[in-house]
Amino acid sequence: MTRNLLTLASALALLATPAAADTLKIGMITTLSGPGAGLGIDIRDGFALAVEHAGGKLGGQDTQVIEADDQQKPDVAVGLANRMVERDRVQVVTGVVWSNLALAMLPTLAGGQTFFISPNAGPSQLAGAQCNPYFFNAAYQNDQIHEAVGKHVQDEGFKKVYLMAPNYPAGKDGLAGFKRYYKGEVAGEVYTQVGQLDYAAELAQLKAAAPDAVYVFYPGGMGINFIKQYEQAGLKGAVPLFGPGFSFDQDILAAVGESALGVKNSAQWSPDLDNAANKKFVADFKAKYGRIPSMYAAQGYDTALLIDTAVKAVDGNLKDKDKLRAALASAKLQSLRGEVAFNTNHYPIHNIYLREVVKGADGAVTNKTVATVFTNHADAYVKDCPMK
Amino acid sequence: MDALLLVEQGLNGLQLGVMLFLMAAGLTLVFGIMDLINLAHGTFYMVGAYLTAALVPVLDSFPLALAAAVLLTALLGLVVEAVALRTLYRRDHLDQVLATFGLILFFNELVKIVFGPVPIFLNPPAALAGTVDLFGLKYPAFRLAILAVGLAVAVFLWLLIARTRVGMLIRAGATNREMVMALGVDVRLLFGLVFALGCGLAGLAGAMAGPVLAVQVGMGEQILILTFVVIVIGGIGSIRGALAGALLVGMVDTLGRALLPAAFRLVMDAANASAAGAALASMAIYVLMAVVLAIKPKGLFPAH
Numbered sequence A: 001m002t003r004n005l006l007t008l009a010s011a012l013a014l015l016a017t018p019a020a021a022d023t024l025k026i027g028m029i030t031t032l033s034g035p036g037a038g039l040g041i042d043i044r045d046g047f048a049l050a051v052e053h054a055g056g057k058l059g060g061q062d063t064q065v066i067e068a069d070d071q072q073k074p075d076v077a078v079g080l081a082n083r084m085v086e087r088d089r090v091q092v093v094t095g096v097v098w099s100n101l102a103l104a105m106l107p108t109l110a111g112g113q114t115f116f117i118s119p120n121a122g123p124s125q126l127a128g129a130q131c132n133p134y135f136f137n138a139a140y141q142n143d144q145i146h147e148a149v150g151k152h153v154q155d156e157g158f159k160k161v162y163l164m165a166p167n168y169p170a171g172k173d174g175l176a177g178f179k180r181y182y183k184g185e186v187a188g189e190v191y192t193q194v195g196q197l198d199y200a201a202e203l204a205q206l207k208a209a210a211p212d213a214v215y216v217f218y219p220g221g222m223g224i225n226f227i228k229q230y231e232q233a234g235l236k237g238a239v240p241l242f243g244p245g246f247s248f249d250q251d252i253l254a255a256v257g258e259s260a261l262g263v264k265n266s267a268q269w270s271p272d273l274d275n276a277a278n279k280k281f282v283a284d285f286k287a288k289y290g291r292i293p294s295m296y297a298a299q300g301y302d303t304a305l306l307i308d309t310a311v312k313a314v315d316g317n318l319k320d321k322d323k324l325r326a327a328l329a330s331a332k333l334q335s336l337r338g339e340v341a342f343n344t345n346h347y348p349i350h351n352i353y354l355r356e357v358v359k360g361a362d363g364a365v366t367n368k369t370v371a372t373v374f375t376n377h378a379d380a381y382v383k384d385c386p387m388k
Numbered sequence B: 001m002d003a004l005l006l007v008e009q010g011l012n013g014l015q016l017g018v019m020l021f022l023m024a025a026g027l028t029l030v031f032g033i034m035d036l037i038n039l040a041h042g043t044f045y046m047v048g049a050y051l052t053a054a055l056v057p058v059l060d061s062f063p064l065a066l067a068a069a070v071l072l073t074a075l076l077g078l079v080v081e082a083v084a085l086r087t088l089y090r091r092d093h094l095d096q097v098l099a100t101f102g103l104i105l106f107f108n109e110l111v112k113i114v115f116g117p118v119p120i121f122l123n124p125p126a127a128l129a130g131t132v133d134l135f136g137l138k139y140p141a142f143r144l145a146i147l148a149v150g151l152a153v154a155v156f157l158w159l160l161i162a163r164t165r166v167g168m169l170i171r172a173g174a175t176n177r178e179m180v181m182a183l184g185v186d187v188r189l190l191f192g193l194v195f196a197l198g199c200g201l202a203g204l205a206g207a208m209a210g211p212v213l214a215v216q217v218g219m220g221e222q223i224l225i226l227t228f229v230v231i232v233i234g235g236i237g238s239i240r241g242a243l244a245g246a247l248l249v250g251m252v253d254t255l256g257r258a259l260l261p262a263a264f265r266l267v268m269d270a271a272n273a274s275a276a277g278a279a280l281a282s283m284a285i286y287v288l289m290a291v292v293l294a295i296k297p298k299g300l301f302p303a304h
Helices: A002-016 A037-053 A074-086 A099-111 A142-155 A169-181 A200-209 A220-232 A250-260 A276-289 A295-313 A321-329 B003-034 B041-059 B062-088 B093-115 B141-163 B165-175 B177-182 B187-209 B219-234 B239-265 B270-295
Strands: A024-030 A061-069 A092-094 A115-118 A135-137 A160-166 A185-192 A213-216 A241-244 A264-267 A333-335 A338-342 A348-359 A365-377 B131-134 B137-140
Touching (some): A024 A037, A024 A074, A024 A295, A037 A250, A037 A276, A074 A099, A092 A295, A099 A115, A099 A135, A099 A169, A115 A295, A115 A321, A142 A169, A142 A213, A142 A241, A142 A264, A142 A348, A142 A365, A160 A200, A169 A185, A185 A200, A185 B270, A200 A220, A200 B003, A200 B239, A220 A241, A220 A250, A220 B141, A250 A365, A276 A295, B003 B041, B003 B141, B003 B187, B003 B219, B003 B239, B041 B062, B041 B093, B041 B187, B041 B219, B062 B187, B131 B141, B137 B141, B141 B165, B141 B187, B165 B177, B177 B187, B187 B219, B219 B239, B219 B270, B239 B270
Parallel strands (some): A024 A061, A024 A092, A092 A115, A160 A185, A213 A241, A241 A264
Antiparallel strands (some): A264 A348, A338 A348, A348 A365, B131 B137
16 A cells, blocks of 8 residues: 555655656757868867857756767768667757758758758758748758859859869759859850869869859858869959858858958858847857857757757657747848748748958958848748748 | 969969879878878878967067978877887778877877967968069969979989989888888888878978968868868879879869859859859869779879
C-alpha cells in the first residue's frame, strides 16, 4: 500500500512538472572544416552570440546547441541529420550553408518531424514546388540577392553587361535572377569550373568583349581569386564590377583588401544598418570574436532570434509541432535588419539593400549601405509552392 | 578572335604552366628519387603562401618575405622528413598515402588555429600591382614576374642537376637507387636535402601564387591534383618532363577555356556553347593525359 502511494505520489509529481521545463535542443550542422569553413564558423558564432544575449535561454527555455561538422559533404550532412533526429532528439536543426546540402538533408529531417531552419541556403526548389512544412529559411531566397543588383544595373542605365558564374545550379540561378531585372544586352555569359583558380583566360576574353559593366557571382575562395586578378588585369578602374553580397562580404574583403573598394553589391543586411539591435550585435561580435561580422554571422543571429520568437509564442511547448510551425510561419521577426515576415513558402519577405565596399573609419575594408533596392520583397517561386 | 588576344592567351597559358612547374618540380623529385608519394606537397605550398602573407607586414618587403618564407618552408620540410616520413620509405605506397594525407589534415588544422579560418590578405608588391604595356598588350606585371621566377628556377634546377655533384647523385638516385646506396652515398642526407628542396620549391610556388589566388586553408589540395597530372604526363622523376608537362597542361587548359566556347558558338546558340565549352575545357587536360599515356605509358620523358 505504502509502495502504491509512493508510486502515485511520484506519478503526480511528474504530472506537476511544468511543460516549460523542456530543454530546447538545437542541432547546429554546419561547415567547420575545409575551404568553406569560414562561412559555417561565422553562422555558428553569430548563433552563439544570440543565445548568449538571451541568457542561454532561447524563448525562455534552457537551450542546448549540439555542434557537428558537415565538411561541406552532402553524405556527411545526411548522416549527421539522422543522428540529430534519432540519437540527440533535437527539436530544430540549423546551420546549413550550402543549397545542395540543404536539399539532401531535408527528407531525413522532415521525415523525423524535426524543424529545419536554414540560416543561409535558400534554393529555389524548396521555395517553389518542393516547399516543405518542416523547412524554414531565415535569411533569403538565393535569387533575391541577384535580382537586386540586376535592378540596380538596369536603373543605372548600363546597356552591355558581361556575366560570369561558376558552372553549378546556384551559379545558373544567380545569373537567372540577375537577368529577371536586367533587360539590356548580355555581352557574354560565361560559366567557369567550380573551384577554378586562374581566370586569366576568361579575363582576356572579357576585355575583348568590351562590356560597360561586369556582374560576377563568385562566393568564397573563387571570389578572392577573381577580384585579385580583375584588379591586376587593369580592369578595376576601367569596367565597373558588380556582384551579390556573397562575392563581396567580410570573409572575402579581409583577404582582398582595397582591391574591392567601390564595388556595389547587394544583401539583406549590412554591418552599418541603423537600428539598436544591429549596433549591439556588431559591437558585441567584434568584442567577442575580434573580427567584423559577415552577413553569415548576422544570419546565424537572426535564425536564433526566429527560434526565440516562435518558442516564446508557444510558451515553450515544443511537443505540439503544428503550433510551433504556426508560430514560426506567423513570426514578426524583430531581426538585425528590422521586421521580417514570412511568406507561405516559409521564406522571408524583406528589404534588399545596395551596399558599397568602403574603407571604414578604423581603416578596415567593409560594406556601407547606399540604397534600398527592394522593400518587402517576396521571392519569385512562392506561386509554385502548394502550402497556403 | 584577333592576333593580340591570341598572344595574350598564349602568355596566360605559359604563365599557368610555369606556376605548375614550380609545384611539379618538387613533387617529381621526391617521387622519382625517394619513391615517396607525398600527398602533403600541397601543404608546403599553403605554408609558403601563409608565411609570405604573414611576413610581408613584418619585413615590409615582398622579396624579403618571399625569401624568408621559402627558407622556412624548406626547413619545415627537413623537420617533417626527419620526424614523420623517414620511417615510411620501406613501406608500400598505400601507407605513404595514408600518412601524408594525415599530414594534410594536421597542417590544415594547425594553420586554422594559428591564422584563423578566414582567408588572409596578400597582394602583389606595389611595383608589380599594375599592368605592363607589351607592344599594345596590357599584361599584369605580377604574372610576368611569375613567368620570370619560374624560368629562373628551371635554369637553376638544370644547372644544379646537370652541373653539380649533388645533381649527379640526384640523377643517379632517380635512375638506380640501390646502386647509389651500394656505392656508399649517404642516402639519408641526400633524401633529406631533396625533400627540403622540393618543399622549398612548393613554398616558392605558394608565395608567388598568394598574391594572385586566395590564401586559405585547403589551397594546397586544389592545385595538387593538377600537379599530379603534370608529373604523370611529363614522366615521374624527370625535371625536364615536369617542365614539358607543366607547359603543356598550362597551354591546353588556358587555350581550352579561351577557344572552346567560341568554337562551339559556331555550331550552336550562345548559352549552350558556353556550357558545352566550359564542360569540355574542364576535361581537356585529362583527355591530354589519357592521350599521352596511351602513346607513351611512362610519360613524355621517363626518368627510368
